[in-house]
Amino acid sequence: MPITPMAPAPHPRDGYYTMNNPYQANGPKGFTEFKYLEDTHDLFVRLDFPGVKKESVITLLQPSKKAVTVTGDAPKESKNDASHRKYGTSIGLLCDCCEISNNIQSFVEDGVVRLILSKKKIYLHAPTFCSFGGARMPTDDAPANIICGYNPAVADGNPYVNLGAHLRGLIPKGRRGTDPADPAFTGPVILPHPSVLEGPMMPYEAKQLSKGGLYLRVDMPGVPSERFMVAVDGDGVVTIMGRAPATMHDTSGRTYVAKVANVPRGYDGGRIKLVPKHGVVRVTIPPN
Template sequence: MKAEGFYAINNEFLMNGPKGFQEYKMLENDIMFVRMDFPGVPEDSVSVTLEPSKKLVTVSADAPRVHRHDSSHRKYLMITGLVCSCCEISGFTYQMAHGVLRLHLSKTNIVDPLLPSCNSFLGDLRGCHCPHRLPYNRNPYDSSLTGPVLMPHPNVCEGAAMAYESKQIQNGGLYVRLDMPGVPKDNFNVSVSRGRVKVTGQASAVSHDSDGRFYSGDVAMLSAPVDVPSRRIKTIIKNGCIRLIIPTV
């Protein structure tokens, strides 16, 4: 819906804060932190598994089709792991909230247990050769994560991979689905001014996120440049996604 240019290649409505679908950070005590955006995924629909090699962690998640106008359900798959030969993953904890998974991985030195683990880090090892796949990037403020072309979510293996979809519905109204991972349901706002439907959302920093995130933008245009009470727009807010059913005017 936005005319030209945007803030982040993963979401044109992300105005500020960490960019990219994932964020990696090395913490103290040999703990590695990963933020993964899985918009639409309920808290109980994610699975994290440490592979027998103790080198890889597989993350799978399911986002159901919430509304009949959703183009599809979504399935996510992410395999991340160590790129060294001297360490192994010794444990993990994770939290899923508002469409964001935050994973903490601990690692130990298996060559010499008396030594700390090495400085190697995680990589995205899913093995996808899709031409749209994003390079592994630990800096969520890297300039390469901003650009004129939106990218599909690299970890979607089934279903809609883009953060925004809209469609005309039979009664002449408009249906919009917009991903705003990290935003709680009470931090969304919908307004209509001169026919422009605007959505904003505020996501606070959680755990070791580099910062909070702010989303904002016009997501639809009415058929006439009029002001409409936002209560006339039906909103469905779940798991870091907002869905709008916008009536005709």
Template sequence: MAMAVPVSARPQSPEGFYAINNQFQTNGPKGFSEIKILANEDMFLRMDLPGVPDEGGLSVYHNRSQETVVVFAKAPKVHTHDSTERRYQTMTGIGCSCCAISSITTHMSDGVFRVILSKTRIDPHRSPCTVLGCSGFREDLRGTDPNDPALTGPVLQPHPLAFPQPTMAYESKQLPNGKLFVRADMLGVPKENFTVSVTNGRVKVTGQAPAVSHDSSGRFYSGDVAMLSTPVDIPSRRIKTIAKNGVIRLLIPPF
């Protein structure tokens, strides 16, 4: 009988992981967040919040005295074998006194939060205003530039906004009945864009995330999430899958 076992995270190339925020990402913008100033000077922010539902999992507050936006989000347990629910908290804004936030447009889909901050000039004599990043990110890994070389390397980084654990993109649990439970975050991928296959005993998941709103581009994910003790090919339909909110969960039985 072939048993499924989890896989260890390993770099996809000698240079390291393509994106240190997610070992399954193989192309597209990197980092947990991306900030872009649009042609009309609005600010666009993409923020990865794996597991947060499209509706009912997000709270956004505008602190008018500081011209900041505070974000709270909750990713509930979807499967009984999830370690715990995940929560996220961060703050962003325009970071100056020359402008005021005039409108906030938000969109949550497939585990990705996107917001556009429009602003109104209130002091024309001051120098051009600045934008804040997302509080909680390391200064050298704030993710404002998705092509920053610092976002490629040999070591994976935990999600800086997630609490409690788990903060990593991969989770596995060996069950008493011999099954293996696996959770993999693949942000921005709609549930119909996931593919699961088993070849030579390797359980592989791929996912295509289209570009939405002002994203730099789409993203693609691919990687082995488990291995069987015997190098066999099996129909993927025998693996129970749950794809929801940018997260795919697999329940892999012995074969």
């Protein structure tokens, strides 16, 4: 009897808790998080790049000093992965009175890139508070491209992608960061990752193996390798769980719960192989 995958299913009334990952059960929503640090006025940025290797991440301050571009590579770690993934995005200033300082701090861990950006005034009579924004990979460093926040080629006309990119791309006036409980990210569809430039844009994939086994790739950014676990219930439902702790200036931690497959009753869960790496867990379920 072949092992059958279980596709993610939204709650019939509320939809997914957050449309960026159907398995996230709590914590800040969205692919990114922006937060102003009250004591320094620096900007803290969290970018989910599941699978990315630390040594591949490049943070580049554009010549205009109005934007920072971040790229990174997530290699194909298993022969059963569809392909590698390449990420790229930008964070830019929405004002004309400041520029981003050269001392960019970058931290990469468990498929998450965290940045601390400082800005300095070049127009001294401007207000104390001004805004950063984020967007899809720009074609140049012109501010209009950086703060757009919506790429029709990525969204493919999906209004949820348009809405999500807009809300995550711009920090509204008067707010000290993005809203971690943003209701716009709760809904019935799964959003493709807007920062994926090459490779799969969805947070999971399944592949039927020879002799009836099953291979799965599940994104759980922020979860350390030792905080994944698997369980098989009495009905044969395989559940993968992961806990991502709050790191640095994250609003909070995140919990993931993924019902990924059906196995025969009495199946020995100890046969299931988990390979966690860089905020991605790869699961091999052999046939009974």
